[in-house]
Amino acid sequence: MTFTNPQLDTDRLPRAAALDLHPLPPEHRREILVQSAIVVTVFLLLSLVPQAIVAIPSPVRVALLALPAAALLLGGLLTVLAVVRFRRKGYALRAHDVVFRTGLFWRKTTVLPFDRVQHAEVTHGPLQRRFGLATLKFFTAGGSSVDLQIEGLLAADAERLRETVLARSGHG
Numbered sequence: 073m074t075f076t077n078p079q080l081d082t083d084r085l086p087r088a089a090a091l092d093l094h095p096l097p098p099e100h101r102r103e104i105l106v107q108s109a110i111v112v113t114v115f116l117l118l119s120l121v122p123q124a125i126v127a128i129p130s131p132v133r134v135a136l137l138a139l140p141a142a143a144l145l146l147g148g149l150l151t152v153l154a155v156v157r158f159r160r161k162g163y164a165l166r167a168h169d170v171v172f173r174t175g176l177f178w179r180k181t182t183v184l185p186f187d188r189v190q191h192a193e194v195t196h197g198p199l200q201r202r203f204g205l206a207t208l209k210f211f212t213a214g215g216s217s218v219d220l221q222i223e224g225l226l227a228a229d230a231e232r233l234r235e236t237v238l239a240r241s242g243h244g
Contacts, residue, residue: 093162093173099203100224104154106199112147119143163222170210170237172222184220188212189241192234196227206230210237 119139122128128136157176164171169185191211200206206227210220225233 091164091171091173093164093171096158096161096163096224097205097226097229099205099226101155101158103199103203103205103224104158105151106202108147108151108154112143112151115143115147116140158224161224165233165236168240170220170233172220182220184210184212186237186240187242188219189237190243192238194227194230194234200224200227208233 119142122136122139123133153176157174160176160179161172161174163173168187169183171181171183173179173181189210190213193209193211195207195209196205197207204227205223206225207221207223208225208230209218211217212219222230222233
């Protein structure tokens with residue numbers, strides 16, 4: 073038997089950018105907005121603490137009003153970026169792998185072949201439970217950390233995807 077290793081024409085390979093990705097559900101967008109509101113509220117309250125101190129002179133007290141304004145401005149900007157990043161997320165299930173794309177400035181596409189999947193789990197955080205969402209995590213051999221994590225799936229979809237991937241990987 074003779075070993076051959078022919079070169080592939082890279083122009084004829086399928087393009088990952090051409091994938092028809094499933095967007096994440098609108099409930100995940102609402103979860104992001106609630107998370108942002110909680111964080112902005114905490115920072116806003118913390119920025120008001122110096123105002124509560126009675127011994128601060130009046131001119132300094134007026135200057136300290138910039139802290140809550142900055143907290144609101146920064147929180148609003150980060151919320152807008154989180155919503156735009158949400159719109160860029162998507163996943164696809166193909167015959168031999170699962171694909172997840174994310175990122176706003178630094179885009180990342182992860183392709184995980186089914187035959188590498190050793191374990192998959194579905195987790196639900198407190199806000200996720202409130203919105204009927206879940207996070208699907210895939211683990212491969214040789215590592216203890218998550219190799220692919222898809223946040224913001226509907227809980228039923230996460231369970232269905234988990235079962236499908238495990239069945240195709242031979243671990244179902």
